Amino acid sequence: MTSVPPAFGLYVHVPFCATRCGYCDFNTYTASELAGDAASPDGWLAAARTEIALAARTVGDRTVETVFVGGGTPSLIGADRLVAMLDAVREHLPLADDAEVTTESNPESVSPEFFDRLRTGGFTRISLGMQSAAPHVLAVLDRTHTPGRAVAAAREARAAGFGHVNLDLIYATPGETDDDLRASADAVLDAGVDHVSAYALIVEDGTALARRVRRGELPAPDDDVAATRYELLDVRLRDAGLSWYEVSNWSLPGAECRHNLGYWRDGDWWGIGPGAHSHLAGTRWWNVKHPARWAGALAAGETPVGGREELTADERHTERVMLRLRLAEGMALTLLHDGGRAAAARAVAEGLLDPAAHAAGRAVLTDRGRLLADRVVTDLLIADDAPATGTPAGAR
Ligand SMILES: C[S@@+](CC[C@H](N)C(=O)[O-])C[C@H]1O[C@@H](n2cnc3c(N)ncnc32)[C@H](O)[C@@H]1O
Numbered sequence: 094m095t096s097v098p099p100a101f102g103l104y105v106h107v108p109f110c111a112t113r114c115g116y117c118d119f120n121t122y123t124a125s126e127l128a129g130d131a132a133s134p135d136g137w138l139a140a141a142r143t144e145i146a147l148a149a150r151t152v153g154d155r156t157v158e159t160v161f162v163g164g165g166t167p168s169l170i171g172a173d174r175l176v177a178m179l180d181a182v183r184e185h186l187p188l189a190d191d192a193e194v195t196t197e198s199n200p201e202s203v204s205p206e207f208f209d210r211l212r213t214g215g216f217t218r219i220s221l222g223m224q225s226a227a228p229h230v231l232a233v234l235d236r237t238h239t240p241g242r243a244v245a246a247a248r249e250a251r252a253a254g255f256g257h258v259n260l261d262l263i264y265a266t267p268g269e270t271d272d273d274l275r276a277s278a279d280a281v282l283d284a285g286v287d288h289v290s291a292y293a294l295i296v297e298d299g300t301a302l303a304r305r306v307r308r309g310e311l312p313a314p315d316d317d318v319a320a321t322r323y324e325l326l327d328v329r330l331r332d333a334g335l336s337w338y339e340v341s342n343w344s345l346p347g348a349e350c351r352h353n354l355g356y357w358r359d360g361d362w363w364g365i366g367p368g369a370h371s372h373l374a375g376t377r378w379w380n381v382k383h384p385a386r387w388a389g390a391l392a393a394g395e396t397p398v399g400g401r402e403e404l405t406a407d408e409r410h411t412e413r414v415m416l417r418l419r420l421a422e423g424m425a426l427t428l429l430h431d432g433g434r435a436a437a438a439r440a441v442a443e444g445l446l447d448p449a450a451h452a453a454g455r456a457v458l459t460d461r462g463r464l465l466a467d468r469v470v471t472d473l474l475i476a477d478d479a480p481a482t483g484t485p486a487g488a489r
């Protein structure tokens with residue numbers, strides 16, 4: 094087997110939001126939660142530039158194939174700063190001519206001018222958080238935009254020349270009906286996007302949503318309802334030509350997010366920004382979470398790294414199985430030992446893994462297997478008890 098060098102990408106974290114959505118536990122802050130330079134978009138940009146230069150000194154002339162600006166709400170800091178950040182990447186690192194450069198954006202903080210500036214500045218892909226087409230669902234999620242604004246924003250991005258536009262949906266929110274999700278799917282398709290990410294609502298500890306569920310103000314999301322909604326959405330998207338390529342992601346052919354595929358296929362990436370995680374060849378590290386501490390360390394000429402770990406062969410093996418099995422391309426059975434392969438054969442018999450792919454040497458989830466992906470992963474890993482050190486490192 095020829096060994097393919099892992100993809101290399103940059104993740105850039107923008108830790109600002111106008112308001113906090115009740116379900117979200119990402120590392121992000123509203124203006125009232127931050128003070129001084131750490132709260133300022135210019136302070137963030139200065140520190141991000143310094144960290145990009147620092148990354149370049151470590152990774153040398155490694156070509157950056159993908160850049161993903163996430164948040165938080167990157168659109169809140171404006172297109173000029175996002176482009177200035179990308180210029181800093183170009184200044185310090187080789188950026189591939191065909192690089193995929195994505196930014197997440199919130200529908201209420203974008204405009205045609207914002208998209209024009211990003212497009213001319215070298216961004217190639219826009220990801221917008223739409224979440225739902227039902228106003229009462231958006232209200233439960235504390236979203237401040239109307240459903241129509243998300244669809245309009247996707248159209249504005251396409252009109253500005255973005256061939257790749259994603260809309261994020263959240264399903265199985267308390268109070269959502271099947272018809273609400275059908276309307277969300279129709280709105281996404283009407284917007285003409287080439288990529289959809291859809292996540293079942295997770296009640297994260299410590300969030301306002303978790304407190305509301307605990308107080309009995311809202312019912313907890315129901316797993317069976319989530320499974321039904323997933324199937325409904327999958328059929329709707331498939332009928333429109335968007336296929337799943339990861340359990341929570343659908344795209345037109347060729348419109349898969351290359352940056353995220355890098356994570357799922359065990360690639361290397363450097364995370365810029367507060368709390369950002371990095372991975373290079375089995376070493377993982379993460380920056381301090383607070384924007385002021387992160388920016389302060391960089392301003393003082395110190396590393397912003399808060400922790401580091403060397404993954405053991407077993408840990409890398411577990412991660413590979415967990416991530417690759419969620420992909421439509423699946424994973425080679427040679428990645429498993431005898432116990433794991435026997436569990437894969439049982440999963441085929443149960444209708445959770447595809448028989449034809451299995452006969453060809455791969456573990457690929459069936460439609461039913463996607464609904465039980467976590468269980469299939471657990472079964473394979475528990476049964477796969479042989480030492481993982483014998484696993485071929487580049488097996489796909
Ligand atoms: C963290 S946000 C960042 C981008 C942008 N601020 C936004 O809200 O769209 C990225 C996506 O994660 C998803 N997400 C965040 N928290 C979630 C949760 N608790 N359950 C399900 N999806 C969640 C949402 O679909 C959201 O669009």
Ligand code: SF4
Nearest residue numbers: 110113114117164165
């Ligand atoms: S979901 Fe997006 S907009 Fe809402 S708080 Fe989280 S990062 Fe901010």
